[in-house]
Amino acid sequence: MLDITSTPLKSLLHRRRPGYSLEAPFYLSPEIFAADMETIFQRHWIFVGVEPDVPEPGDAMVVDIGGTSVVIVRDDDMNVVAFHNVCRHRGARLVHDYKTTVGNLVCRYHAWTYGLDGKLMFAEHMGENFDMSCHGLKPVHLRSLEGLLFLCLADEPPADFDDMAAVMAPYLAPHDLRNTKVAFEMDIVEPGNWKLTMENNRECYHCAGNHPELTVPLFAEGFGFAPESLDEAGRLQAERYSCLVNENHGDWEKAGFPSRCQEHLDDMVTGYRAERLPLDGDAESHTLDTKAACKKLMGKFTNHKMGALHFWTQPNSWHHFMADHAVTFSVLPLDAEHSLLRTKWLVHKDAVEGVDYDVENLKAVWVATNDQDSTLVGYCQTGARSPAYEPGPYSPHTEMLVERFCNWYVGRMTEVHGL
Template sequence: MSTMVAASLESLLRRRKPGHSLEAPFYTSPEIFEADLDIVFRRHWIYVGVEPDVPEPGDCMVIDIDRASVIIARDDDMGLRAFHNVCRHRGARLVHDEKTTVGNIVCRYHQWTYGLDGSLLFAEHMGPDFETACHGLKKVHLRNVAGLIFICLADEPPADIEDMARDLEPYIAPHDIANTKVVQQIDLIEEGNWKLTMENNRECYHCSANHPELTIPLFAYGFGYSPDGVDDLGREQIARYDGLVCELEARCEANGMAAREIDHLDDRVTGYRAQRLPIDQHGESQTMNTQVACKKLLGDLKDSKLGGLSVWTQPNSWHHFMSDHIVTFSVLPLSPERTLLRTKWLVHKDAVEGVDYDLRNLISVWVATNNQDGELVGYAQAGARSPAYEPGPYSVHTEMLVEKFVNWYVGRMSAHNAAA
């Protein structure tokens, strides 16, 4: 980052008004986008996938974060490892498919061959003094949090991933991600800056007007509401919702599952939040009829009415865990005004399509919701380009988590600038 860009960014960060959206350059500037990649995506823990993306020894997955390409591999001991997807000979890309299975990792260019632990096994014609031990694949830090895979490209990753793991594992573990399978993945390109995608996710102010499918199973009250002007019917609905929250917490805790809200979205380097929220009507799953989409429940769960566990991590993910299936979301920046939203749906590894679940029913709520959100993010990006744009105020009742995301972002960018 040039001195001029750093000074401009520092000025923008200093004058950020709490409780308001960011200034337009944060959403449109190529220079700030590059700073985001450097400071956020190359130095923090990034959510990239789940254990069943690479279920067996030799299974590999490739993740691209800007110019970095990373191989995530399952080794022969069932461990997970991550390496830069670059041959140590002359730098060719090694694995070209998003998902594949290999015996060893072999460079197509000159057949340098690496084991699943990243060690160089074979390099022909390199002479008697060549040391294979010095030319293994470059490692990338990886942390498996109860089946959610995070990587960090920094030399020294933030150590507080251990705090997040300790706090989140009791919430996630009963859903037994390791014994699930990915039955659908959809990549959606949103025409907006990655921060707008994240901000849109962190609130449900827009839900009642834009998400008819999502608001069948979910209560907007779960994401905040304004007490001003609530009529008698509204007060009855809020009281009912509050009662359902208490019932759900008791039900989950009786099943040995963590349920109560924990929130460290903007007070940690590795921010996170978790809470189980009630599901309306039948109370089972985030589906159009609010019943389970998969007859085979996850892990050892016996009770289908466990609401939905929502997990958020900074800077790029959110997740919904039900008794019967899981939906995970990762956000990866592509350009200042384009973002990849990757959504995966998981069910029990032994569930059979057409017998235990109908795929269309399983994915319908979030397919519709993602498409609607993508359109909204595009609207927000178009507005940020306008000379009339200026930061607007957040709702103190419904956009609290947006403020926490922006607080986290500004805090991490400012901390880097101060240390530079």
């Protein structure tokens, strides 16, 4: 374990001021970045993809978390399993492509060959006393939450994943993600520390002035507002939103779609938040015209107007699930000042491109929103480098969820190291 007890990180964690942003070294320091990778990304459940990334036996996907490479494989029994992407011979990287299809996992260096269950099947010239059963691939903890895939690189993963799963499975099950396909995916390298990307996501204070595409169907009020600052029109809008939430939650839950807010962002190791929120007017989905992007609905849905289920997990994901499609987001740190944002758009597996959906329409809102957010994250990263930067106060009405992310982060960093 990285010893941080005598480093500046210890004092930075101890003097963190509640209700304020973190000090600049949390966003700039390579040493703190290394501590983040060891403490957060090597020890917690990390969202990395969806079961439709590997839909058929032999399908494989590689995920790199810092210096650790993992290969996720669909085996011959249709189970999804994960292994360290390292040959047990001399440590060569085993699978080189992000996504591929294999019969077996074959090392390009000396052709050591592993089955989809990770067992070593072939290793030439190793002598008669060589025991192949002792040289299988090293497994990685993998859990599927109704089709959402989470990895944990620790020997002992946090046990409270089961608690989250018990609550969230009924929320996610109606969307039947296992019977979807990835219609489109894209990666963005954001010019900022991973915490800035997450903090930006955890509030919509910035939405009205920066996300014209997203805020057509989305109520910014769903992520907080200050009642005393509203004019008459704003007050009426907030009241209308509150009524819609109450009415829709009741109707949706009677129809078998759990909707009410579940929030454990900073009081669980595996922190999460979820709520099904209404969309404005006649909106059906996150599209430019607010209408459904896919004619073939997901899972159990028969009505396009079912709002949008928002699901966040600590430390690295957020998701939007609608009746017609879903969008998943994962953040993977690259270095102290750059992060990979990976976005996937899912539709029913039988939906036909060009007939049931148009990819450009499907992705337009979140492609624009991701680009806008990346710019904003870059602004914050640049500002953190300035000697004038100092932690600023969060809005108690619109940035309370940012505060809970920072509470979670500081709490995990201090608890893991016994500080």
